[in-house]
Structure formats: C-alpha cells, structure tokens
Amino acid sequence: MEIDQHYRALSVETFSQRLGEVEAVASRVGGEPARWDIREVGDGNLNLVFIVSGDVGSVVVKQALPYVRMVGESWPLPIYRAHFEYYALVRQAKRAPGIAPEVYYFDKPQALFVMEYLHPHTILRRKLIAGERVAQLGETIGQFCARTAFRGSELSLSSPEKKQDVGLFSGNVAIPAITESLVFTDPYYAAEMNHHTPELSPVVDELRRNARLKAKVQRLLMKFTANTETMLHGDLHSGSIMATDTDVRVIDPEFSQYGPMAFDLGMAVANFLMAYFSQPAHRQESELAAYQTWILDVIEACFTSFDAEFRHLWQTERTGVLFPKALFEEQGNSADDACDALLDEIRLDALAYCGIEMHRRVLSLAHNADFEEIEDPALRAKLEARNVLMGQALIMEPEAYGDLSALMELAKAYSQREVL
Amino acid sequence: MEIDQHYRALSVETFSQRLGEVEAVASRVGGEPARWDIREVGDGNLNLVFIVSGDVGSVVVKQALPYVRMVGESWPLPIYRAHFEYYALVRQAKRAPGIAPEVYYFDKPQALFVMEYLHPHTILRRKLIAGERVAQLGETIGQFCARTAFRGSELSLSSPEKKQDVGLFSGNVAIPAITESLVFTDPYYAAEMNHHTPELSPVVDELRRNARLKAKVQRLLMKFTANTETMLHGDLHSGSIMATDTDVRVIDPEFSQYGPMAFDLGMAVANFLMAYFSQPAHRQESELAAYQTWILDVIEACFTSFDAEFRHLWQTERTGVLFPKALFEEQGNSADDACDALLDEIRLDALAYCGIEMHRRVLSLAHNADFEEIEDPALRAKLEARNVLMGQALIMEPEAYGDLSALMELAKAYSQREVL
Numbered sequence: 056m057e058i059d060q061h062y063r064a065l066s067v068e069t070f071s072q073r074l075g076e077v078e079a080v081a082s083r084v085g086g087e088p089a090r091w092d093i094r095e096v097g098d099g100n101l102n103l104v105f106i107v108s109g110d111v112g113s114v115v116v117k118q119a120l121p122y123v124r125m126v127g128e129s130w131p132l133p134i135y136r137a138h139f140e141y142y143a144l145v146r147q148a149k150r151a152p153g154i155a156p157e158v159y160y161f162d163k164p165q166a167l168f169v170m171e172y173l174h175p176h177t178i179l180r181r182k183l184i185a186g187e188r189v190a191q192l193g194e195t196i197g198q199f200c201a202r203t204a205f206r207g208s209e210l211s212l213s214s215p216e217k218k219q220d221v222g223l224f225s226g227n228v229a230i231p232a233i234t235e236s237l238v239f240t241d242p243y244y245a246a247e248m249n250h251h252t253p254e255l256s257p258v259v260d261e262l263r264r265n266a267r268l269k270a271k272v273q274r275l276l277m278k279f280t281a282n283t284e285t286m287l288h289g290d291l292h293s294g295s296i297m298a299t300d301t302d303v304r305v306i307d308p309e310f311s312q313y314g315p316m317a318f319d320l321g322m323a324v325a326n327f328l329m330a331y332f333s334q335p336a337h338r339q340e341s342e343l344a345a346y347q348t349w350i351l352d353v354i355e356a357c358f359t360s361f362d363a364e365f366r367h368l369w370q371t372e373r374t375g376v377l378f379p380k381a382l383f384e385e386q387g388n389s390a391d392d393a394c395d396a397l398l399d400e401i402r403l404d405a406l407a408y409c410g411i412e413m414h415r416r417v418l419s420l421a422h423n424a425d426f427e428e429i430e431d432p433a434l435r436a437k438l439e440a441r442n443v444l445m446g447q448a449l450i451m452e453p454e455a456y457g458d459l460s461a462l463m464e465l466a467k468a469y470s471q472r473e474v475l
Numbered sequence: 476m477e478i479d480q481h482y483r484a485l486s487v488e489t490f491s492q493r494l495g496e497v498e499a500v501a502s503r504v505g506g507e508p509a510r511w512d513i514r515e516v517g518d519g520n521l522n523l524v525f526i527v528s529g530d531v532g533s534v535v536v537k538q539a540l541p542y543v544r545m546v547g548e549s550w551p552l553p554i555y556r557a558h559f560e561y562y563a564l565v566r567q568a569k570r571a572p573g574i575a576p577e578v579y580y581f582d583k584p585q586a587l588f589v590m591e592y593l594h595p596h597t598i599l600r601r602k603l604i605a606g607e608r609v610a611q612l613g614e615t616i617g618q619f620c621a622r623t624a625f626r627g628s629e630l631s632l633s634s635p636e637k638k639q640d641v642g643l644f645s646g647n648v649a650i651p652a653i654t655e656s657l658v659f660t661d662p663y664y665a666a667e668m669n670h671h672t673p674e675l676s677p678v679v680d681e682l683r684r685n686a687r688l689k690a691k692v693q694r695l696l697m698k699f700t701a702n703t704e705t706m707l708h709g710d711l712h713s714g715s716i717m718a719t720d721t722d723v724r725v726i727d728p729e730f731s732q733y734g735p736m737a738f739d740l741g742m743a744v745a746n747f748l749m750a751y752f753s754q755p756a757h758r759q760e761s762e763l764a765a766y767q768t769w770i771l772d773v774i775e776a777c778f779t780s781f782d783a784e785f786r787h788l789w790q791t792e793r794t795g796v797l798f799p800k801a802l803f804e805e806q807g808n809s810a811d812d813a814c815d816a817l818l819d820e821i822r823l824d825a826l827a828y829c830g831i832e833m834h835r836r837v838l839s840l841a842h843n844a845d846f847e848e849i850e851d852p853a854l855r856a857k858l859e860a861r862n863v864l865m866g867q868a869l870i871m872e873p874e875a876y877g878d879l880s881a882l883m884e885l886a887k888a889y890s891q892r893e894v895l
C-alpha cells in the first residue's frame with residue numbers, strides 16, 4: 056500500500072493551522088481559525104471525523120487513516136478509500152439529490168474531504184433504539200435506493216460512461232474484499248474475528264451445518280463480487296443514516312462499489328428488521344406493539360417506494376443501453392412487463408441479501424448496537440435467534456416472501472417464536 | 476480518442492525497416508530483413524495482419540487501425556483495443572495453455588504485437604463450409620471455455636487481483652458497446668447498418684414483434700454489460716478458431732471483456748449450429764446427414780467437456796473468494812451440488828446467448844460466410860429461417876433444452892422444418 060509522502064493524519068491541535076486557509080472551510084466556519092471549536096467525533100471504526108464550528112457555521116471533515124481504527128495499525132487499510140467515498144458522494148448528489156451531505160472540498164493526497172454538517176440530525180440506529188419515529192423514513196430510503204440503482208446503471212448511462220466508472224471504482228481494490236468476507240463468508244464458519252452471544256451457539260451451529268444455505272449465500276456473493284449493475288452505497292445500515300423527526304440523510308459511502316441493484320435495499324431493510332427484533336429489550340410493554348408496527352410500516356414503505364420510483368424512472372429516464380425504446384415503445388410494444396419482471400428479481404435478491412446482513416450482524420466481526428447493547432445475554436440470544444432464523448428463511452426461500460404481506464407475517468411470526 | 480503521436484500504420488513497404496531490428500521478430504524470421512517475405516492477410520474487418528517469413532521461420536504481426544477497416548475512417552475505433560487483445564492473449568496462455576497463439580513481442584504505442592504463426596491451420600469456418608472434420612474440436616473448445624471461465628473468475632482469483640483486472644479491462648471502453656448493439660439490440664429492430672435476405676422478411680418481422688423475446692434478450696444484455704464473472708474471449712465464433720485435422724487453436728480476442736461465464740460457450744455453439752443449418756447448401760446429399768451428425772456431436776462434446784473440466788477445476792483449484800473450502804469441505808459439507816447448480820445456470824444462459832448469436836449473424840451487420848455464401852436467396856432464406864426460429868426457441872425456453880438430447884432433437888427438428 057502506497058501512501059502519499061505528504062499524507063499526515065489531522066489532529067485537533069493541527070487542524071486550524073492546516074485547514075484554516077482553505078476557503079471552502081474558512082468561509083463556512085467563519086472567524087479566526089485559532090478560535091474554531093474542533094471536536095473529533097469519529098465514533099466509527101475506520102476514520103477521523105471532525106466537526107468544526109465558528110462564528111458563521113459548522114462543517115464536517117472526514118479523513119481516512121491508513122489502518123482500521125478500531126483494530127489498530129496491525130490492520131492496514133489503504134487511505135485511497137476516501138477518494139472513492141468522495142466520488143460516491145458526488146455521484147449520489149447527482150443521482151439522488153438532497154440525501155447525501157453536500158461536499159465542499161476534496162484533498163486527494165490527504166485523503167480528506169469537507170462536507171455539510173448535518174444538524175440536528177442524529178444516527179438513525181440510536182433513534183430506533185430510543186423508540187423515536189422519523190417521518191417518511193421508508194419512503195426516502197426506498198426512493199434513494201431506486202434512484203441510485205437506476206441512474207447508476209446502464210438503464211440510464213451510456214456504455215462507455217458506465218464502463219469508465221466501473222473502471223474507476225475497481226481501483227478501490229481493498230474494500231470489496233472486506234465486505235465479501237465479513238458479510239458473506241465469515242458468518243458461516245468459525246472465522247478468526249467472529250464473535251457471538253454464547254447462548255446463541257445451538258442456533259449458530261445448526262446454521263453453519265446448512266450446506267444449501269451456504270451455497271445460496273455464496274451464489275449471492277458471486278453476484279455481489281461480479282455483477283456491476285450499479286454504483287452501490289455498499290454499507291447502508293442504520294448507522295449510515297442520519298435523521299431528524301422529518302428529514303432523512305445518508306452518510307458514509309466508504310464501501311461504495313459497483314454491484315447488484317438489490318444490495319443496498321436489502322441491507323437497509325435488514326437493519327430495520329434487526330431494530331424490529333431487538334425492540335422487546337428496549338421498549339416498555341405498553342409501547343412495544345405500536346413501535347414494532349411502525350417499523351414494519353417503514354419496511355413496507357421502503358419496498359413500495361423503491362418499486363414506484365424505479366418504475367417511474369423506467370418510464371421517464373430509460374436512456375441507456377438496456378431495454379432501449381427502439382425495441383419497445385417505438386415498435387408499439389410496452390416495456391412495462393420487463394420492468395415488473397426486473398423488479399421481481401430485485402425484490403427476491405434484496406430479501407436474500409437482507410437475510411445475509413441479518414446474520415453477519417450477530418455472527419461476524421461488526422455487530423450492531425440494537426442487539427449489542429442488550430445486557431442480559433439470555434434475552435439477547437433469544438432475540439438474536441429470531442433474527443437469525445428469519446434471515447435463514449429469507450435466504451432459503453425468498454420467493455415465498457416477495458409478497459409484502461407474507462414478509463410482514465413472517466416477521467410477526469418470528470417475533471413471537473420461542474427459539475431458545 | 477487519443478492516438479499516440481508516434482503511431483504509424485505498418486505497410487508491406489515499411490515493415491522490414493520498422494521491425495527488422497526487433498529481436499523477437501528477427502531471430503524467429505531469420506536472414507536479411509530486406510529479403511523477408513511480407514504478406515498482409517487481414518481478411519478481417521478491423522486490423523492489419525501480416526505474415527512475415529524468412530530463412531528461419533514465420534511470425535504474424537497484428538496492428539490495430541484507428542478505424543473499422545471494412546467501413547473506413549468514418550467509423551473510428553480506438554487503437555488501444557490492441558492492448559487488450561494482447562492482455563487477453565497473455566491471460567489465455569496462462570489459464571488455458573496451448574490454445575491461443577504465443578505472443579513474442581508487444582509495442583504499446585504502435586498498438587501492435589507479434590505472435591506465433593499458426594500453420595498449416597486454417598480458419599474453422601472455411602473447414603465447416605468445406606465439409607472437413609477436426610478431431611477433438613468440441614472437446615477442445617469446451618475445455619478452453621471452462622478453463623478461461625473458471626480461472627478468470629473469483630472461484631480461482633483473489634478479490635483484489637480480480638478487481639484490479641476488471642479495472643484494467645474497463646479501460647477498453649469503446650469495444651463492449653459494439654457487441655452490445657450489434658449482437659444484442661440491432662437484430663431486433665431495423666437498425667441502420669442491418670441487412671438480411673429479403674425473402675426472410677416474414678420471419679424477421681414476426682421475431683421483431685415478439686416483445687417477450689426482446690425483453691429476455693435485454694435481460695441477458697444486462698448480464699453481459701454488468702456481470703464481470705470472468706474474462707471472456709468475447710468473439711468466439713468459427714472465424715476466431717484455426718485448426719488442422721487434429722489441432723484446434725483460438726485467435727483474435729480483440730473483443731475480450733469481463734462478462735458472464737456462459738457467453739463464450741454460447742457463442743461457439745451458435746456458430747456450430749449455424750454451420751449445421753447451412754450444410755444443405757454446401758454438401759452433396761450423400762454426405763449431408765453424416766456431416767450434420769458430426770457437427771451435432773461436436774456441440775454435445777463442447778457442452779460435455781465444458782462441464783467435466785469446470786467440475787474438475789472446481790474440485791482441484793477452488794482457491795478464490797467464492798465457495799471457499801472453509802465453508803464446505805472443511806466443515807464436512809460437499810460443494811458438488813453447488814457446482815452442479817452453477818453449471819445448470821451456465822448451461823441455460825449459454826443456450827440463450829447461443830440463440831442471440833444465431834439471430835445477429837443473419838439480421839445485424841456482421842453476417843457469416845456459412846449463410847452469406849449461399850447464392851440462391853430462396854435457399855438461403857429457407858436455411859436462415861430454421862436457424863432464426865431455433866434461436867428463438869433457445870432464448871424463449873432454454874430450460875427445455877438444458878438436457879443435451881433435447882437440444883439435439885430440437886436442431887434435427889428445425890433442420891427438417893419447412894418454414895418459408
């Protein structure tokens with residue numbers, strides 16, 4: 056891994072000296088750089104994130120570190136991943152305006168960029184654990200997924216434009232390998248960095264003995280590694296969504312790559328389902344049912360608005376290589392059936408990707424707070440087991456749950472099941 | 476399109492002056508460069524191809540022209556495609572040794588490379604028209620497709636290695652667009668450069684009204700454009716195969732790109748089937764049945780040896796990201812079922828790609844001599860019609876012909892059918 060010799064990690068101490076004269080920062084923060092309020096808030100696992108405030112306003116600065124922050128220098132990770140996060144943010148802004156933070160400045164050798172400070176937004180995962188509601192959550196995420204999926208694909212783009220962009224993103228060579236092992240492979244054997252709630256072991260052991268399941272997951276991995284249908288966010292979990300009561304934004308496309316259209320949608324829904332299954336540990340009995348119902352409504356809205364937006368774009372913006380109007384509309388043939396067939400395929404793959412994400416978050420390296428913060432291991436294992444088994448059902452037989460009411464019934468059934 | 480300022484097209488006159496001092500050429504050709512025998516044999520549509528002979532031996536030099544040779548300077552085409560042809564030849568030599576011509580020398584700015592002179596090999600398409608047999612033809616092509624498919628995929632490669640190579644080949648930005656339109660889209664509407672036998676029009680018109688067919692073809696195009704499963708030859712027709720009675724070689728991977736594993740296999744089989752359907756125009760009645768039977772045997776051997784070789788590599792060389800042994804063999808689970816399931820998928824996609832190639836060769840720009848050299852238009856149309864309709868059946872319902880005996884029966888049935 057080559058690092059630009061001028062690369063230096065930022066610190067609170069050196070910050071205003073190093074970025075004080077960058078116009079994109081100075082004009083938005085305002086006042087004397089020496090008096091800026093600088094906080095490092097990177098609660099994440101990988102990068103430095105600073106919030107800088109001054110007389111005029113605030114901006115956020117994100118810089119890649121040459122190693123995995125939560126592990127240390129023993130796990131190196133190329134800083135060029137920040138370049139791709141920047142490229143992804145720029146493309147998302149064009150393809151699904153208003154959702155990603157606006158980018159003000161990009162310094163390639165320093166692997167850093169400056170972006171819009173989202174305020175008073177907080178991380179969606181925290182809201183879901185706290186029992187807060189967000190208006191239009193499912194609609195916004197479904198629409199975001201549809202817009203980025205469609206407009207990043209050859210349904211919209213010309214062939215050379217798309218191939219060039221795939222070539223660019225192929226340069227992000229180290230990142231896909233992380234998703235490939237942490238998400239798709241590690242959950243299904245005793246990989247070194249895995250951990251899980253000990254009480255969950257009987258369920259885990261059985262899952263890992265399911266050879267047909269593992270084959271299905273690997274077939275989906277094959278699509279994930281190779282099928283460059285569109286530019287993905289790549290890590291669209293509830294920790295990558297920031298929201299107020301009424302505004303939904305998506306951050307952190309650091310794992311962006313070209314991949315299957317269904318992937319982001321499936322991952323987002325998985326995180327809603329994990330919020331759903333973990334609720335009994337976070338809610339009073341009196342609020343539980345209503346809040347869980349709200350989460351299921353979010354999931355339904357997410358799928359429904361994905362389809363509606365995708366269909367709308369299919370009809371109004373199909374200007375790319377694929378399903379050209381010259382073959383359909385211009386010959387008096389509707390292409391609507393083809394759109395519906397493609398949406399059916401995307402739905403099934405999304406459900407299967409959803410199941411995989413549900414597994415890796417309780418079996419692999421990176422768990423999520425929804426379950427992780429449940430202190431009683433017996434309760435945690437019980438709720439995780441429901442989640443793991445529903446994930447298995449989605450991978451084994453997605454075609455049984457393509458109908459959204461069947462999906463909702465499945466979630467409700469597992470949320471009552473006494474597994475452990 | 477940028478051309479290196481030093482690029483100059485070779486000519487018979489300038490050849491020995493320009494390449495006389497290149498050791499890789501001089502040592503293999505031998506003698507005085509001024510006395511070399513230099514013939515330009517590019518019977519193809521795109522490039523300059525020279526055979527150079529001297530006291531010691533012969534080599535072949537291929538150089539890209541900055542436009543489509545058969546059309547002229549009005550259709551520019553980037554010369555960097557020769558770089559990718561070279562990259563592909565090098566990879567094929569490693570992944571399926573002994574099939575592609577050996578490369579001796581590569582001059583990047585001149586977009587040329589020097590390779591092994593295949594002799595006394597001739598183009599397979601000519602042999603098939605002449606009624607010649609080639610031993611091990613289907614076996615060799617099936618094995619070549621399996622080896623390149625498997626070893627160019629993440630069943631074999633590491634994730635970073637594969638992504639890097641996909642990135643490299645994404646630089647061949649103008650080439651995939653040609654396959655995409657000429658093969659997948661133009662056949663199904665009255666595209667500007669199309670032509671077909673006038674007597675075939677009733678069949679063509681009906682084909683172009685089949686909206687379900689067009690949707691299926693576009694779905695396969697979507698896989699072709701995006702699904703970078705392995706490095707393809709990309710143009711594996713019988714004009715890209717050279718053979719003697721007993722030796723089979725594959726040339727001209729100029730349309731190489733990463734794409735679906737099934738594509739090369741399907742295209743090769745389509746060209747065997749077109750040879751099959753065109754035979755009544757080229758054979759005496761007395762030889763016809765036996766020769767057609769031989770072609771069907773070639774097709775069967777091609778599929779069978781693809782499967783056998785792929786399965787063998789699956790068991791012995793599965794060292795990549797996908798279906799890792801850690802999930803299967805090392806946990807006491809066989810991965811053989813997963814291999815069979817993947818081979819079934821590849822078979823069906825290959826049959827559908829086969830059907831598409833059968834269409835484009837009689838409906839789009841680049842026809843093939845098997846049909847084109849039939850002088851009687853009524854006979855040509857009759858034989859082309861059988862070919863078009865069998866192609867349609869393969870696209871519409873590949874699952875009905877995954878069984879090879881059903882496929883053979885289908886070919887025989889169409890070869891008797893009076894369509895026009």
Ligand SMILES: Nc1ncnc2c1ncn2[C@@H]1O[C@H](COP(=O)(O)OP(=O)(O)OP(=O)(O)O)[C@@H](O)[C@H]1O
Binds near residue numbers: 099104178309
């Ligand atoms: N544009 C923004 N506006 C406000 N807060 C932000 C913004 N970007 C990031 N943050 C805050 O910083 C935190 C870390 O950001 P981010 O998730 O992008 O970092 P990361 O190092 O990539 O972490 P992860 O381990 O989640 O990948 C976020 O959880 C959020 O609280």
Ligand SMILES: Nc1ncnc2c1ncn2[C@@H]1O[C@H](COP(=O)(O)OP(=O)(O)OP(=O)(O)O)[C@@H](O)[C@H]1O
Binds near residue numbers: 516522592598714729
């Ligand atoms: N290595 C070789 N040994 C012997 N003959 C060769 C070799 N390579 C090419 N040829 C001859 O030159 C002809 C043109 O080569 P090739 O098909 O590679 O050119 P092209 O310009 O790419 O044509 P196409 O239009 O088929 O793409 C071949 O049909 C074959 O007769």
Ligand SMILES: [Mg+2]
Binds near residue numbers: 099101307309
């Ligand atoms: Mg991140």
Ligand SMILES: [Mg+2]
Binds near residue numbers: 519521727729
């Ligand atoms: Mg060629």
